[in-house]
Amino acid sequence: MAGNKYAKYSFPGAVPREGEGTGEMIGHFDGSVFEGSNEYGCRWIYQKPRNVPGWTEWDQVIHGPHTHKYPEILFHLGTDPENPMDLGAEVVFHMGPEMEEHVITRSTLVFIPANLVHGWWYIRKVTRPFILFGINQSGNHTEKSFPELVPEEIRERLMYIDQGYDSPEKITHWPAGVASNYGNSKGVR
Amino acid sequence: MGKYDKYFVSGPGPGEKEGTGKTIAHIDGDTFEGANEYWAHWTFEKPRNIPGWDEWDDLTHAPHMHKFPEVVAMLGTDPDDPMDLGAEMEAYMGPDMVKDVVNRTTMSFIPANFVHGPSTVKKVTRPFIFIEINQSPKHTQKGLRELVPEQKDRDKMMFIDAGYDSPERRIEWPKGIGPRFDEGKG
Numbered sequence: 001m002a003g004n005k006y007a008k009y010s011f012p013g014a015v016p017r018e019g020e021g022t023g024e025m026i027g028h029f030d031g032s033v034f035e036g037s038n039e040y041g042c043r044w045i046y047q048k049p050r051n052v053p054g055w056t057e058w059d060q061v062i063h064g065p066h067t068h069k070y071p072e073i074l075f076h077l078g079t080d081p082e083n084p085m086d087l088g089a090e091v092v093f094h095m096g097p098e099m100e101e102h103v104i105t106r107s108t109l110v111f112i113p114a115n116l117v118h119g120w121w122y123i124r125k126v127t128r129p130f131i132l133f134g135i136n137q138s139g140n141h142t143e144k145s146f147p148e149l150v151p152e153e154i155r156e157r158l159m160y161i162d163q164g165y166d167s168p169e170k171i172t173h174w175p176a177g178v179a180s181n182y183g184n185s186k187g188v189r
Numbered sequence: 190m191g192k193y194d195k196y197f198v199s200g201p202g203p204g205e206k207e208g209t210g211k212t213i214a215h216i217d218g219d220t221f222e223g224a225n226e227y228w229a230h231w232t233f234e235k236p237r238n239i240p241g242w243d244e245w246d247d248l249t250h251a252p253h254m255h256k257f258p259e260v261v262a263m264l265g266t267d268p269d270d271p272m273d274l275g276a277e278m279e280a281y282m283g284p285d286m287v288k289d290v291v292n293r294t295t296m297s298f299i300p301a302n303f304v305h306g307p308s309t310v311k312k313v314t315r316p317f318i319f320i321e322i323n324q325s326p327k328h329t330q331k332g333l334r335e336l337v338p339e340q341k342d343r344d345k346m347m348f349i350d351a352g353y354d355s356p357e358r359r360i361e362w363p364k365g366i367g368p369r370f371d372e373g374k375g
Binding site: 033 | 196198282315316
């Protein structure tokens, strides 16, 4: 992708204005980067979280229940060619206002209809790095949090985001002890 | 059986045949109301499942366009070298056919009605994950035969038409290759 006139359409690596997030960023863009684009964010997830001060084990931080105004798609992609459908990790995913629990251990696409509550979501274990690719079917990220839907005993581990409902700005709430300059960065997750 | 099991997709859909590799998931607006088209699959060292397609460069995807934006992700799978694709893809972009060689993990945005292709996988040294996303619930594609004036070049190309002159997907295979999966999604 060596500087030709269409190189702007390709993203090998992190977007310059962003940090790497908790792993290695493959690419992140939305309607503010390309007119007509939905929001796409793709990154590597390693055995332990990286880059976020105070976040050393995955299950320290749980992404709380939330909705989006538009459908969301989350690819959890295992990376073992010898066992291509094995995720090499365990991801806990709650779906619906009933908080139905799903444990993802296979390469899986999750479709989340607009306005359907989903989460809490967290990575329980990573034995082999995998790729997480999140898509919001809108040019700008929208998210509304519902921290009150989780049991009280895990509430202190919640990270939750509000954006595009009451305010266009992204407001990220982090658990105590996970101080971060990461909160104002863009991110599908 | 959970109420939301249907939203967790792992593997080809019911009755869906494998493409050239292994399908991780393939959905569109027929699968879920409101969904665009998403297809993720493994690409191995050699193409699989298509009669006559033995080496990747036996077939080239002809220049084409879509009515809606497309996103293509080519994701290398080596955790020790995460941005290495482990493969080489030759792709042309734009009506002026600017050539590019992709050998790094890459995500590309292709605007609506923007000509792209021909594209050919030249080499795979390590299997990678290929994801095609069309920002529409139904696939659209128009093969642009007029951009390939030489018959000998067209003979190696696969042309796909869907959602322009006909809602059905029509695949024109190169001589001696296919068909296999043109009866269903793929």
